[in-house]
């Protein structure tokens with residue numbers, strides 16, 4: 001009895017110390033720590049539950065690392081990787097702008113402004129003629145309907161204009177699945193949104209697999225908006241780059257999620273065609289399933305980046321396109337982007353390991 005009375009308070013003290021030492025709150029919780037609200041987590045993290053992977057809530061990443069700031073922006077554009085949102089406009093909770101309830105899946109949860117502020121730098125947008133204007137629509141058969149329309153394109157393009165205006169060192173790439181037939185329809189809406197002043201001209205895009213211009217030059221020239229269309233004729237008629245003249249891309253949807261294989265999508269040349277300087281990796285399901293996105297955006301995505309690197313003549317992806325970009329088991333698509341930037345910029349497994357000035361392979365500093 002005597003020893004029990006002595007040991008119990010001691011144990012209690014040790015236990016209490018342990019609880020205090022591991023508990024966190026009010027912005028002190030680190031990656032993977034348990035949390036109850038977003039405010040518990042350190043900057044760059046939010047409190048998230050990936051129920052198919054872990055129980056309870058943990059702090060996971062919500063923002064990317066900026067390679068232009070962490071390393072520098074003096075390399076060609078094709079030496080950096082950019083987090084890209086698939087169907088960036090198909091946002092949960094977007095109110096109906098047609099008066100008709102929408103019947104079509106969503107792929108994202110944040111507004112385009114939030115996506116950009118969190119570090120998304122590639123946006124996949126589906127453009128259609130609709131209602132006498134250009135709309136973003138999640139549709140089929142090349143036609144937009146009342147019940148598949150998200151919003152007039154001008155609204156989203158104005159958000160992009162506001163971001164580029166407020167962030168003069170940033171570059172945004174738009175990848176359009178383009179169903180617009182109206183002559184100069186896209187040119188008009190980009191003009192109306194005030195985006196022409198940022199336009200990166202087709203004439204400066206390398207056609208034979210050469211390096212792109214330096215990011216620092218693109219910034220200095222204020223040519224910070226890159227737009228690709230899926231319609232070949234528009235390169236000639238409107239000066240909008242035909243995507244697959246400059247980029248190889250793997251299969252989208254379920255066909256791009258088969259472990260160990262990275263086939264090109266039909267419109268793209270083979271992944272190992274080095275006459276295209278940019279590499280795009282899609283990694284999202286044909287039919288989005290939100291509860292699974294956190295697992296897909298984590299280890300599976302990292303595996304696919306290696307698979308696609310091997311398929312693409314040992315080239316790391318410049319764009320990785322995902323659904324629900326903030327959902328992950330911890331690092332998610334942000335960590336994947338850091339991995340790519342580490343490989344592209346300094347042959348290291350993470351951009352944080354690119355010690356300033358070092359380009360020697362193997363000279364990676366350990367991540368602090």
Ligand SMILES: *[C@@H]1O[C@H](CO)[C@@H](O)[C@H](O)[C@H]1NC(C)=O
Pocket residue numbers: 026027
């Ligand atoms: C939470 O952290 C902020 C910033 O460090 C501090 O100003 C504030 O007093 C803290 N609040 C509480 C309740 O601890």
Ligand SMILES: *[C@@H]1O[C@H](CO)[C@@H](O)[C@H](O)[C@H]1NC(C)=O
Pocket residue numbers: 071072073074075345346354355356357358359
């Ligand atoms: C920018 O970073 C890269 C990669 O670390 C390096 O090779 C290059 O020398 C750096 N450029 C400048 C101007 O610091």
